Amino acid sequence: MKQIKLFDSREKALENLIENKPFTVSINGLKICLVRNNSGISAFKSTCPHAGASLSEGFVNFNNEIVCPLHGYRFNIFDGSEKSGHSCELFIYGLELRDDGLFITLR
Numbered sequence: 001m002k003q004i005k006l007f008d009s010r011e012k013a014l015e016n017l018i019e020n021k022p023f024t025v026s027i028n029g030l031k032i033c034l035v036r037n038n039s040g041i042s043a044f045k046s047t048c049p050h051a052g053a054s055l056s057e058g059f060v061n062f063n064n065e066i067v068c069p070l071h072g073y074r075f076n077i078f079d080g081s082e083k084s085g086h087s088c089e090l091f092i093y094g095l096e097l098r099d100d101g102l103f104i105t106l107r
Contacts, residue, residue, distance in 0.1 A: 001094075006034070006102045013102035017041060022066065024056040032093060032104065035060055035077050042077040043093040043104050050087035066090075 006025055007013035017023050017036035024046055025032050031046035033056045044066070046056050053070035060066055065074040065083055074083040075090040082089055094105035 002106045003096070003103045004106060006104055008101050010097055010099050010101070013041070013097060020060040022056040022058065022060065024054075027104070027106065030106075031056075033066070034095075035066065037064065039064055039078065041095055041097060041102070043095050044075070044077060044080060045091040045093075048073065048075075048087075049082075049090060055090075 004027060007016060017034055020035065020037050023034045025034060033044055033046040035042050037060065046054060048055055048068045048070065050068065050073050051070050053068050055066050055068060057069045058067045060077065064077050066077050067074050073087050076083065080090040080092040096103045
């Protein structure tokens with residue numbers, strides 16, 4: 001597994017990640033969506049596993065779910081579970097927020 005630094009400090013990460021607003025990063029051509037809310041910060045594959053829509057264009061509801069803009073499928077942003085019963089789970093990446101930055105673990 002490989003850890004990559006996304007932000008240079010805790011402060012920069014929190015400053016750039018607006019609460020409940022999807023934020024996309026690209027790492028070696030891989031698009032990853034980040035979401036910060038009062039439960040923490042999550043990272044997941046930006047592409048919906050159902051039809052390939054960009055989840056960064058969706059929204060986060062009050063149940064910690066990203067809602068796909070194409071068909072409305074809902075995925076938990078922390079464990080990847082699909083809540084509408086129509087698709088497979090969302091791929092979740094490990095994150096570590098430290099004083100010296102926000103790090104993502106790629107597998």
